[in-house]
Amino acid sequence: MTRMDKNGKKSAPDLTADCGGIKSPNPFWLASAPPTNSGEQVMRAFDHGWGGAVWKTLGEDPAVINTTSRYGAIDIGGQKMAGFNNIELITDRPLEDNLREIREVKKRYPKHAVIVSLMVPCERKSWHDIVKRAEDTGCDGLELNFGCPHGMSERGMGAAVGQVPEYVQMVTEYVKEAARTPVLVKLTPNVADARYAARAAQKGGADGVSLINTINSIMGVDLKSLVPKFAVGGKAAHGGYCGPAVKPIALHMVSSIRADAECRNLPISGIGGVSNWSDAAEFMLLGASSVQVCTAVMHYGFRIVEEMIDGLSHWMRERNFSKVSDFVGLSAANVVDWKKLNLHHKTVAKIHPDACIQCQLCYVACNDTAHQCIAVDRAGGNRVPHVIEEDCVGCNLCAIVCPVEGCITMEPVATGHPELTWEEYMAKGMKGYREVYKRFHG
Amino acid sequence: MTSKNAESILIKELTPAMKAEEARVEAQRCLYCYDAPCIQACPTHIDIPKFIRQISTRNLTGSAVTILEANAMGHSCARVCPVEALCEGACVYLGWHEKPIEIARLQRAATDDFNQGISASRIDAAPLFSRSPLNGKKAAVVGSGPAGLSCALYLARLGYGVTVFEKRDKPGGLNTYGIAEYKMAQATALDEVRLVRAMGVEIKTRVAVGRDISPKALEAQFDAVFIGVGLAGTHRLNVPGEDLAGVFDALTFIRHIKDREYSRIPPGKTTVVIGAGNTAIDAVTQAKRTGTPRVIMAYRRGQKEMPAYAYEFELAKKDEIEFLWNAAPVRILGRKKVEGVELARTERKGGALRLIPGSEFSVACDRVIGAIGQSKHAAFLKTLPAIELDGSGKIKVDPKTLRTTNPKYFAGGDAINGGREVVNAAADGKRAAWGMHQALTGQKTPPSEHEYWISTIEGRLVSPPKDFHNDPHGQKRQKIRA
Ligand SMILES: Cc1cc2nc3c(=O)[nH]c(=O)nc-3n(C[C@H](O)[C@H](O)[C@H](O)COP(=O)(O)OP(=O)(O)OC[C@H]3O[C@@H](n4cnc5c(N)ncnc54)[C@H](O)[C@@H]3O)c2cc1C
Ligand SMILES: Cc1cc2nc3c(=O)[nH]c(=O)nc-3n(C[C@H](O)[C@H](O)[C@H](O)COP(=O)(O)O)c2cc1C
Ligand code: SF4
Numbered sequence: 001m002t003r004m005d006k007n008g009k010k011s012a013p014d015l016t017a018d019c020g021g022i023k024s025p026n027p028f029w030l031a032s033a034p035p036t037n038s039g040e041q042v043m044r045a046f047d048h049g050w051g052g053a054v055w056k057t058l059g060e061d062p063a064v065i066n067t068t069s070r071y072g073a074i075d076i077g078g079q080k081m082a083g084f085n086n087i088e089l090i091t092d093r094p095l096e097d098n099l100r101e102i103r104e105v106k107k108r109y110p111k112h113a114v115i116v117s118l119m120v121p122c123e124r125k126s127w128h129d130i131v132k133r134a135e136d137t138g139c140d141g142l143e144l145n146f147g148c149p150h151g152m153s154e155r156g157m158g159a160a161v162g163q164v165p166e167y168v169q170m171v172t173e174y175v176k177e178a179a180r181t182p183v184l185v186k187l188t189p190n191v192a193d194a195r196y197a198a199r200a201a202q203k204g205g206a207d208g209v210s211l212i213n214t215i216n217s218i219m220g221v222d223l224k225s226l227v228p229k230f231a232v233g234g235k236a237a238h239g240g241y242c243g244p245a246v247k248p249i250a251l252h253m254v255s256s257i258r259a260d261a262e263c264r265n266l267p268i269s270g271i272g273g274v275s276n277w278s279d280a281a282e283f284m285l286l287g288a289s290s291v292q293v294c295t296a297v298m299h300y301g302f303r304i305v306e307e308m309i310d311g312l313s314h315w316m317r318e319r320n321f322s323k324v325s326d327f328v329g330l331s332a333a334n335v336v337d338w339k340k341l342n343l344h345h346k347t348v349a350k351i352h353p354d355a356c357i358q359c360q361l362c363y364v365a366c367n368d369t370a371h372q373c374i375a376v377d378r379a380g381g382n383r384v385p386h387v388i389e390e391d392c393v394g395c396n397l398c399a400i401v402c403p404v405e406g407c408i409t410m411e412p413v414a415t416g417h418p419e420l421t422w423e424e425y426m427a428k429g430m431k432g433y434r435e436v437y438k439r440f441h442g
Numbered sequence: 443m444t445s446k447n448a449e450s451i452l453i454k455e456l457t458p459a460m461k462a463e464e465a466r467v468e469a470q471r472c473l474y475c476y477d478a479p480c481i482q483a484c485p486t487h488i489d490i491p492k493f494i495r496q497i498s499t500r501n502l503t504g505s506a507v508t509i510l511e512a513n514a515m516g517h518s519c520a521r522v523c524p525v526e527a528l529c530e531g532a533c534v535y536l537g538w539h540e541k542p543i544e545i546a547r548l549q550r551a552a553t554d555d556f557n558q559g560i561s562a563s564r565i566d567a568a569p570l571f572s573r574s575p576l577n578g579k580k581a582a583v584v585g586s587g588p589a590g591l592s593c594a595l596y597l598a599r600l601g602y603g604v605t606v607f608e609k610r611d612k613p614g615g616l617n618t619y620g621i622a623e624y625k626m627a628q629a630t631a632l633d634e635v636r637l638v639r640a641m642g643v644e645i646k647t648r649v650a651v652g653r654d655i656s657p658k659a660l661e662a663q664f665d666a667v668f669i670g671v672g673l674a675g676t677h678r679l680n681v682p683g684e685d686l687a688g689v690f691d692a693l694t695f696i697r698h699i700k701d702r703e704y705s706r707i708p709p710g711k712t713t714v715v716i717g718a719g720n721t722a723i724d725a726v727t728q729a730k731r732t733g734t735p736r737v738i739m740a741y742r743r744g745q746k747e748m749p750a751y752a753y754e755f756e757l758a759k760k761d762e763i764e765f766l767w768n769a770a771p772v773r774i775l776g777r778k779k780v781e782g783v784e785l786a787r788t789e790r791k792g793g794a795l796r797l798i799p800g801s802e803f804s805v806a807c808d809r810v811i812g813a814i815g816q817s818k819h820a821a822f823l824k825t826l827p828a829i830e831l832d833g834s835g836k837i838k839v840d841p842k843t844l845r846t847t848n849p850k851y852f853a854g855g856d857a858i859n860g861g862r863e864v865v866n867a868a869a870d871g872k873r874a875a876w877g878m879h880q881a882l883t884g885q886k887t888p889p890s891e892h893e894y895w896i897s898t899i900e901g902r903l904v905s906p907p908k909d910f911h912n913d914p915h916g917q918k919r920q921k922i923r924a
Contacts, residue, residue: 011569078471276499300474307492310508311501405463 013316014323015309017051019290020208020267021182022141024051024113027284027312027324028305031271031292032057032117032143032186035302037091039101043108048302049309052113054210054292057090057145058098058134059119060126064089064151072219072230072239083245084295085219085230087237089151090119095133103137113290115184118175119145119157122167127174141181144171144206146197147188147213149240159213162188165200172204182207184269187253189215189246194253195260208267209257210292212250214240243295247273251286258287258332276304277311284324285331343425344417346436347394347410349374349387355407358383362398362408370397371438393437456624456757457521457547465551469498472543475534480545483532485869486513487901490529494548506556507570509549510637512898514595515588515868517557517634518617520550521626522864526753557633560640568640572891574601579882582607582664584651587615588864589855590670591638592871593878597668598641600879600892605664606643609650615672616856617864619697622724624731628700652822661827661850666878669826669837669846669853670871673816673861679716683774684812692717692725692813699728709733710808714783716740716771717813718748723758725813730761737763738805742770742788743795772802774810782806816861826851836860843877844870852878873899 017027029052030036030045042053066088076082091098106114116134120126134142146168148158161167168185175183185201187194189212198209216238220229228236250272257263270288274280275296283291296304321327351362351374363385366374373391376383387398399408417434425433460468472494480490488509496505509516525531525546533542559565581597583590586608594604612618617631639645649655660667676691678684690707692715698706713729715722718741729737739758741748745767748755758765768788775782787801818835828848830838837846837853844852854870856862876896880886888896 276495277501278499301476303476303492304495307495307499307501307504310504311496311499314501314503 026051031294033294057117084243085239087239106138131178159188168200169204176205187211210269217241255286339422348392479532480529487898488512505552514592517553577601585670586613589867596875672856688780712736712807713809722813740766844874
C-alpha cells in the first residue's frame, strides 16, 4: 500500500533487494518447496506481496515419485511446528509443465524475482541442457540444489554434491559455462563447516549462495508401534529438518560465510526458520541480502508476508534506514572467534524484586546447575530470590529461565581492567588476567 | 464519602491494561485463523489475527495501524465494545477447551502504545495512513460522536476538506459524555480525536447546527453533509414529582461524572434507578462507585425481559445492587426534594403490561435517576429538507451508501439505528465516507491507496490478494475474495 507522505519527510523505506544480481521488490522470497510448486501458487503469493519465489526444484524427466506421508513436526509447548521435517523429493510434475508455467508467471510479473531451482545428475551435458531450458523461460536466476538431504542424495544428487566441495565447484562451473542469469548455489547444513562448500561455489563462479537447506533428522518414535513417527507404512526414512527450531544454526552458517576472508563479498540468500520480519532482519544484519521462507508459509499461508513487509518497514523507519542495503551485514563484524572476546568483561545478574513473581526457577537453575549464587532469604515468608553478586559468573542462565521479561537483567560491572582477549593472553605467555569472577578451586 | 474519595474509586478501571509482556504471551496464543470468525463478527471487520500477530512480533505500531485502518475508533472500541457478543464471542477457542483470545485488551495494548507514541512525538501518525491530495471538495459533519469522527477521518483520507460541527464543549459524543467512566475515562475519548485532527479535520465545538448555523448555510458551503447527531436526551418518566431536586435523567447524571462535576451529584443514602437497559446498569454501577451506599434498580417488566446484556447485569450484581422487577414508578415523593418513590406492581394481561391496582408501595430514597431510553432529535431532523424518517423517528438511508432521501445528506450511527454501539457508529461513518465519495465523484472502484480500508466496509476474507489472474493451465482460478 502506498504510504503518502504529507511533508515529504520519512517516506516509506525502500525495500527493493538485490541478491547476487537478482532484483526483487522486497527481500522476501519463497524458498524452493511445495509453496512454489505451481504457477497458480506463485502468482497468488506475489499478489500477497512476496518479492520473489524460488521454484520447486526441477529435475530431468521422468519426474520423481513421492511417497504419501511426507511431513512430520514437533510441537514445543503451545507452539505447533516449532520444528518441521519432510521426505519429499524434487518436483514430481513433468518438466515441460513447470517450464511453461514459469514462463507465464514471468510474463505476468516482470518485476518479481522468479528463480529456478535445479537438480540433475553430475554430468556437464545434463546441466547445460537444463540451464538452457530453464533460462529460456525468462527467469531471473538459477539456484542449484546441492542441499536436499534425503532421497535425492541417495541418487548422487543434492546433499551428496553439497557435501563434497570439489563436486560443488565442478557442477557450478558446468552451470556457469551455460548460464546467462545469476546463479545461486544452495548449500546443505549437513556438513561440519559450511565455508568449504561456499568457497567452492565461489571458485566455480557462483553469483551467490543460499542457505540452509534442511538438516538430517528423525522426528521421534511412536511408543506403541515402535516405528519412527510419520512413517510410510511401518518404515521411516530420515528427513530434512527446518522451521523456527533451525534458525540459530542457519544464522551461524550465514555469519560464518560472511566472516570468511575468502567469501566476504559473496552475496547470501538467508534461509532457515524465518517466520516474521524480525527473523528476516536478523538474517540480513548478519549478511543476507534476501531471505527465503518455507515452513512459516506452510503453517500460515502466503498472507504472512504482509506482516513481514509492514514490520520491516516500521523497524527501518524507526532506525532511520532508508533502504535495505543500509543494514545488510551491519552486525556481521560483531561475530568474532571466541579467542577475540574480552576476558575482562564482566556482567552480573540482578533480580528486580518488583517484577519477580516468585517462581524460583532462577534459584533452582543456578543452585543445581550453575554457580550457587542465588539465595532466597526465607525469613518472614519471603520468596523473592536475590543474587550473591560476588559469586555470580554472569552466565545468563537465570535471566534465560525467568518467565518475566525484564525481571532479571544482566548488569555490566566495571572491572577497571584493560581489555584482554585469549589471543592476547596467550601472546603474553598467559599473564595479565585478573580474576573477574570466582572460579571453583579444589 | 467525600467527592474526592469518590473520584479515586471511580477512575479505577474495570479492565486493566495489559503489560507489554502479557500482551505478547496472549498474542502468541492466537491461532492466526484463516478467514477468522472474529473478523466477521466485528462490524468494522478489523483484521484481528493480523494485528495480534503484529503484537507477537513486536510490531506494535504496525498493529495499531492495522486496527485503525479498519476502525477509526479502534482506541475506544478496545474498551467499550461488548466483545463477548462480538469478536471474542466468535473465537474458535470457545468451541474447543480454551478461553477465547482477549482481543479487546490486545487491541488496547496496540492503540495505547500508538496514542502514547503520538503524544510523546515518538510516532508521526499522519504518514502511516494513505491520504489523497485535497480534491477541492468540502464536507460537513454534524456531530462529533463515533459516527461523525469516523466519517470525518475517512473523508479526510479521501481528500476532502472536512469540518465537524459539535454543539457541546468537547468532541467525542457519548464516548466523551456517556460511556461508563470505569470502562473508559473521558481523557481516552479525547485522545482518540487527535488522529482525526492529524488527518486535517477541523472540529468546531459549541456550534449547534439548526441553532448557530442553518442546514441551508451548510448546504451552500459544503458539497455534502453527514448527519451523526446520535440520539437526544433520556425520555421523561412522566410521573408527578419529576421536577423535584434530586431527580436526574441518566445521561445528565453520567455526564457530571464524566466531567468530574461531583459536587452536582452528592451520593446521598439511597438511589433508585428506573429502567433496566445498559444505560440503567451504567447508572447504578456508577452511583455505587460515587459513594451511594444503597442503590436500587426498578424495572417495570420481569428479569427475563431486561434489555441489558447478561454480563452487564452480572456487573450490577457484583456491585450489590438491589433489583425490583415488575415495578413501575407512579409518582416521586417529596416536598422540595426527593424523599422517596412510589411504585406499583405490574403484570401481563393479554400480552399487555398493566399496573396491578392497589399494589402501590413506596421506597424511601434521596435520588431518582430515569434511564428509560433516549428520544430522537425529532425537531431538528424535521428541519432538514427532504429527509425522511421512519415510523420510529430514525433517518431513512440506503443501506449500502448511507445516503438519505436528500441526495446531499448522508447519515449514520444512533441517528439511523435507534441506538446501538460505538462500533456500529464507527462502521457507519466509514461506509458513509465511501458512499459520499462515490456519489460526489462517480468513482465506483476504490483508488488503490484506499483499497484496504474500503474492503473492510463489507468485510473480506483475510488479506485477499490484490489482483486476479487466470492460472496458466487456462483453468479459471478460484475467486477467493469475500
Ligand atoms: C449511557 C450510555 C452508555 C453506553 N455505553 C456503551 C458501551 O459501553 N459500549 C458501546 O459500544 N456503546 C455504548 N453506548 C452506545 C454508544 O455510546 C452510541 O451507540 C454511540 O456513541 C453512537 O454514536 P453517534 O456518533 O451516532 O452518536 P453520539 O455519540 O450520540 O454523538 C452525537 C453527537 O452529535 C452532537 N450533536 C447532536 N445534535 C447536534 C447538532 N444539532 N449540532 C451539532 N452537534 C450535534 C452531540 O452533541 C454528540 O456529540 C452507550 C450509550 C449510552 C447512552
Ligand atoms: C516439504 C519441503 C520440501 C522441500 N523441497 C525442497 C526442494 O525441492 N528444493 C530445495 O532446494 N529445498 C527444498 N526444501 C527446503 C526449503 O527450501 C528450505 O531450505 C528449508 O525448508 C528451510 O527453510 P524454512 O525453515 O523456512 O522451512 C523443502 C522443504 C520442505 C519443508
Ligand atoms: S494438507 Fe491434508 S488434505 Fe491437503 S494434501 Fe496434505 S494431507 Fe491432504
